[in-house]
Amino acid sequence: xxxxxxxxxxxxxxxxxxxxxxxxxxxxxxxxxxxxxxxxxxxxxxxxxxxxxxxxxxxxxxxxxxxxxxxxxxxxxxxxxxxxxxxxxxxxxxxxxxxxxxxxxxxxxxxxxxxxxxxxxxxxxxxxxxxxxxxxxxxxxxxxxxxxxxxxxxxxxxxxxxxxxxxxxxxxxxxxxxxxxxxxxxxxxxxxxxxxxxxxxxxxxxxxxxxxxxxxxxxxxxxxxxxxxxxxxxxxxxxxxxxxxxxxxxxxxxxxxxxxxxxxxxxxxxxxxxxxxxxxxxxxxxxxxxxxxxxxxxxxxxxxxxxxxxxxxxxxxxxxxxxxxxxxxxxxxxxxxxx
Amino acid sequence: xxxxxxxxxxxxxxxxxxxxxxxxxxxxxxxxxxxxxxxxxxxxxxxxxxxxxxxxxxxxxxxxxxxxxxxxxxxxxxxxxxxxxxxxxxxxxxxxxxxxxxxxxxxxxxxxxxxxxxxxxxxxxxxxxxxxxxxxxxxxxxxxxxxxxxxxxxxxxxxxxxxxxxxxxxxxxxxxxxxxxxxxxxxxxxxxxxxxxxxxxxxxxxxxxxxxxxxxxxxxxxxxxxxxxxxxxxxxxxxxxxxxxxxxxxxxxxxxxxxxxxxxxxxxxxxxxxxxxxxxxxxxxxxxxxxxxxxxxxxxxxxxxxxxxxxxxxxxxxxxxxxxxxxxxxxxxxxxxxx
Numbered sequence: 067x068x069x070x071x072x073x074x075x076x077x078x079x080x081x082x083x084x085x086x087x088x089x090x091x092x093x094x095x096x097x098x099x100x101x102x103x104x105x106x107x108x109x110x111x112x113x114x115x116x117x118x119x120x121x122x123x124x125x126x127x128x129x130x131x132x133x134x135x136x137x138x139x140x141x142x143x144x145x146x147x148x149x150x151x152x153x154x155x156x157x158x159x160x161x162x163x164x165x166x167x168x169x170x171x172x173x174x175x176x177x178x179x180x181x182x183x184x185x186x187x188x189x190x191x192x193x194x195x196x197x198x199x200x201x202x203x204x205x206x207x208x209x210x211x212x213x214x215x216x217x218x219x220x221x222x223x224x225x226x227x228x229x230x231x232x233x234x235x236x237x238x239x240x241x242x243x244x245x246x247x248x249x250x251x252x253x254x255x256x257x258x259x260x261x262x263x264x265x266x267x268x269x270x271x272x273x274x275x276x277x278x279x280x281x282x283x284x285x286x287x288x289x290x291x292x293x294x295x296x297x298x299x300x301x302x303x304x305x306x307x308x309x310x311x312x313x314x315x316x317x318x319x320x321x322x323x324x325x326x327x328x329x330x331x332x333x334x335x336x337x338x339x340x341x342x343x344x345x346x347x348x349x350x351x352x353x354x355x356x357x358x359x360x361x362x363x364x365x366x367x368x369x370x371x372x373x374x375x376x377x378x379x380x381x382x383x384x385x386x387x388x389x390x391x392x393x394x395x396x397x398x399x400x401x402x403x404x405x
Numbered sequence: 406x407x408x409x410x411x412x413x414x415x416x417x418x419x420x421x422x423x424x425x426x427x428x429x430x431x432x433x434x435x436x437x438x439x440x441x442x443x444x445x446x447x448x449x450x451x452x453x454x455x456x457x458x459x460x461x462x463x464x465x466x467x468x469x470x471x472x473x474x475x476x477x478x479x480x481x482x483x484x485x486x487x488x489x490x491x492x493x494x495x496x497x498x499x500x501x502x503x504x505x506x507x508x509x510x511x512x513x514x515x516x517x518x519x520x521x522x523x524x525x526x527x528x529x530x531x532x533x534x535x536x537x538x539x540x541x542x543x544x545x546x547x548x549x550x551x552x553x554x555x556x557x558x559x560x561x562x563x564x565x566x567x568x569x570x571x572x573x574x575x576x577x578x579x580x581x582x583x584x585x586x587x588x589x590x591x592x593x594x595x596x597x598x599x600x601x602x603x604x605x606x607x608x609x610x611x612x613x614x615x616x617x618x619x620x621x622x623x624x625x626x627x628x629x630x631x632x633x634x635x636x637x638x639x640x641x642x643x644x645x646x647x648x649x650x651x652x653x654x655x656x657x658x659x660x661x662x663x664x665x666x667x668x669x670x671x672x673x674x675x676x677x678x679x680x681x682x683x684x685x686x687x688x689x690x691x692x693x694x695x696x697x698x699x700x701x702x703x704x705x706x707x708x709x710x711x712x713x714x715x716x717x718x719x720x721x722x723x724x725x726x727x728x729x730x731x732x733x734x735x736x737x738x739x740x741x742x743x744x
Contacts, residue, residue, distance in 0.1 A: 100732055100736070103732045104730055104732045104733055107727075107730045107731070107732065108727070108730075110727075111727050346722075346725055346726065349725035350718070350721045350722045350724075350725040351721070352725075353721035353722075353724045353725050353731065354717055354718060354721040356731065357712070357717065357720065357721055357724070357731060357734070357735065358709070358712070358717070360731065360732075360735040361705065361708050361709070361712070361735050361738060361739065362701065362705050364708075364735055364736065364738075364739040365701050365704040365705045365708055365739065365742075365743075366697070366701040368704060368739065368743045369697055369700040369701045369704055370697060372700065373696065373697060373700065378693050378696065378697070379689065379693060381696060382689045382690070382692035382693040382696055383685075383689045383692075385689075385692045385696070386685055386688035386689040386691075386692050387685065388446075388447075388449075388450050391443055391446045391447070392446070392692065392695065392696060392699065393439055393442045393443045393446065393699075394443055395696070396696065396699040396700050396703050397439070397703065399700055399703075400700060400703035400704055400707070402744075403704065403743055403744055404704060404707045404742055404743060404744070405741070405742060405743065405744055
């Protein structure tokens with residue numbers, strides 16, 4: 067861990083290049099990534115994590131940018147920097163000391179083959195370049211060793227340790243990947259738009275259930291009322307276990323409309339969690355899932371180590387030629403490996 | 406394995422209820438599921454597996470139904486039932502002996518909360534009810550122990566052993582799950598539709614690369630040419646390792662248009678694989694991935710046994726309260742389980 071001491075000290079003093087380097091180490095599972103996370107963990111737990119997802123074209127990036135600006139203007143009501151310093155967070159990480167500092171993780175598994183999103187993020191990053199209080203990181207880690215959800219959570223850990231008050235995780239699409247990524251946030255926001263047909267109906271499993279707040283963006287378009295009615299109708303079908311009824315906030319992100327209201331809805335939900343003593347329970351439940359996921363990744367690594375490439379190719383060929391039954395084969399290997 | 410002898414014998418004689426029972430056993434990881442798969446494996450390897458995916462609303466179900474009808478009318482050119490019987494496949498599994506028999510796995514993690522898809526599948530099943538040569542099974546196994554891709558592959562194994570000539574795996578959405586599910590098929594088809602904006606651009610990583618055939622469905626709509634141009638432009642960027650250039654087939658599935666052409670494109674690709682001696686290589690490569698995945702699942706099961714529910718909850722709470730570092734914890738557990 068000593069090898070990371072300089073990196074961590076730079077990162078915690080607000081050095082953005084150190085932050086980027088630490089994130090790359092974790093994202094690429096570069097040597098020492100695991101030790102780095104271990105060393106950073108004690109500095110985490112201060113940031114609030116907001117997950118945002120919605121279909122492509124829902125205007126997520128614009129909304130996230132607006133929300134970032136909104137928080138940059140706001141004082142952090144939860145605790146001052148001085149208190150945070152006492153809690154072990156860096157006292158001088160960014161310019162505007164008492165305002166929120168923001169980290170944005172844009173998770174976009176869009177292919178390098180197409181590449182469009184990455185370009186878009188570069189433009190976004192330039193726009194915010196003048197404000198070191200907003201850090202944007204784009205991730206497209208399909209090739210990474212860990213799952214995408216796992217890696218995203220690890221990157222959020224780095225941002226948290228670097229003293230970012232507010233971390234926004236934004237995904238493209240509403241598939242299971244995206245659900246897995248945003249559901250472990252403290253607050254999960256689902257962004258819908260009018261005029262996508264039977265959008266709400268085709269939204270996938272879990273995504274309706276995980277939304278703590280619904281946003282209808284581009285709400286100046288025809289059909290906004292209809293989308294709202296659909297959401298309310300679905301809500302009437304099932305009550306949430308925690309008793310919270312997710313509000314519906316209408317925005318026109320491109321004009322900055324509804325952003326204050328969204329900020330207020332987020333604050334409402336956080337107050338609710340606090341009042342009902344649900345914060346720790348939610349966090350514990352999230353960690354149960356994350357631990358199992360982490361264990362799965364660890365097992366995958368061990369499984370790969372067992373099956374050296376040459377050996378794996380030979381066995382796979384035997385299975386493909388039907389000379390060997392894969393179910394027995396795997397049991398045999400597992401039996402040898404597991405204590 | 407003896408306990409499964411009756412089930413297997415019924416399933417191989419064409420008993421649809423036995424087939425359903427066997428699939429349930431495998432899907433739910435009911436006691437003996439692994440032994441059942443072992444016992445079925447020797448009867449597999451005859452079916453061709455076609456994977457189909459595309460965004461919600463692309464008309465996948467309609468296309469799959471049309472393709473099923475198409476194959477039901479076609480003679481199986483690859484080998485007659487008699488030959489198959491010699492190869493160990495059942496001689497009298499279904500009614501129209503020399504025609505293709507079809508199994509459809511509709512993988513849809515749509516929420517019970519919305520429930521639309523399940524209902525839709527029931528209607529589809531009724532439509533095909535008069536033809537025992539088409540078997541439809543809907544899967545929504547989000548809670549299952551194995552991964553969705555793994556379970557789907559296992560269910561395909563059961564259908565293969567039951568003598569279905571052609572297995573179609575259809576998924577909702579184009580997320581990583583869907584990629585993982587369809588990429589292990591013999592033939593992978595990506596279904597696009599015109600008028601979804603910059604659809605092709607937002608299609609996720611890997612999905613463009615895994616498509617062996619592109620379908621533009623609802624191609625009577627405006628914008629079909631545009632989608633085709635986009636596909637061709639993307640193709641010009643990267644050549645496939647196997648030298649195959651995925652063709653673009655235009656269909657209007659609701660009117661049965663283009664289905665013969667799609668059938669021909671599938672046959673072309675299969676001939677290409679055969680001619681280039683790539684069939685076994687593709688299958689071997691798929692099995693390499695599946696074996697690692699299976700080994701991981703087997704090891705994870707053992708590791709999870711370490712984390713009884715009560716123990717997991719306790720550890721997760723400790724992590725949530727920052728009394729324990731999750732990275733070290735997982736390493737410790739993995740170290741205890743694996744030699």
